Amino acid sequence: MFTPQGPTFRELAVQALSSVEHGYDLLAPKFDHTPFRTPDPVLRSVARELERIGPFDSGLDLCCGTGAGIDVLRSVCRERITGVDISAGMLAVARERTRAGGPPVTWVRGDARALPFGPAFDLVVSFGAFGHFLPRELPGLFAQVHSVLRPGGRFAFPVVAPARPGSPGYWALLAFDTAMRVRNAVWRPPFVMYYRAFRLSDVRRELIRAGFIVDLHTLPEFGRRDDGSPRCRMVVATRQG
Known part of the structure; x- marks a missing residue:
């Protein structure tokens, strides 16, 4: 799962015992060499x-x-x-890897739950971040996204189908989430990262409550499950005009 350039077990342990912000500051220099980075096939799709x-x-x-x-x-x-x-360390790496050409890129340190923007965007995307938000935080998070979009603007992000109960992936994610809950029960500050808490049905309901029209786009490159449902979808939530 990790390349030789990635973090050591000790470095991951130190990160896991930190806050989300500080943990990612520590992980930032080696983050792109971990499986936590969104895979390129998902980005291209x-x-x-x-x-x-x-x-x-x-x-x-x-x-x-x-x-x-x-x-x-x-x-x-x-x-x-x-x-x-929210992580200054992650933003520092992002600035370094910014290539020349194309539209200008601005990097801003800020909390997604209190975005420092007005309605200035036509498109908001997000990749692999929603596990850092508890289910009760979704209404506020989606309200923030709604507030920074212009009327008719889109909020888009991929969602992978949940692992089948009893499958190796199911047990692996269950074990991870359980370990994180135990860690947060006995250690402060908390490190919020739960893979199984972001459910499509809940997400769709809260997006609609926030004032979005929600469409689901199949990402065909990832195929379908045995029941015919897509393995990966892109949610496109449109701010109503």
Whole structure:
């Protein structure tokens, strides 16, 4: 799962015993060499779907981390791009890896639960960040995204189908979430990261409550499960005009 350039077990342990913000500050220099970074096939697939919907003028990468999603915005945005993240360490790496050309990119340190923007964006994307928010935080999070989108603007992100009960993936994610709950019960500050808490049915309901129209786009590159349902979808939530 980890390359030789990735973090050591000790470094991961120190990160896991830190807050979310400080933990990612520590992990930032080696984050792109971990399985926590969104895989390139997912980024490319989302970009292709957004190209069918766009183009857009201004784009925001919510919880941008080291900037993997910025290239998605570069492919569909014409004027300007912004990345926002709570970790100064992750933003520092993102700045370093920003390539020349395309729309200008601005990096902003901020909390997704209190975004420092007005309604300035036509597209907001996010990749791999929602496990850091408890279910009770979703209404406020989606309200923040709604507030920074212009009327008709889109909020897009991929969602992977949950592992089948009893499968190796199911037990692995259950074990991880259980370990995190035990850790947060006995250690402070908490490190919120739960893979099984972000359920599509709940997400869709809360997006609608926040004032979005919600569509689901199948990402065909990832195939279908035995029951015919897609393995991966892209949620596209449109702010009503």
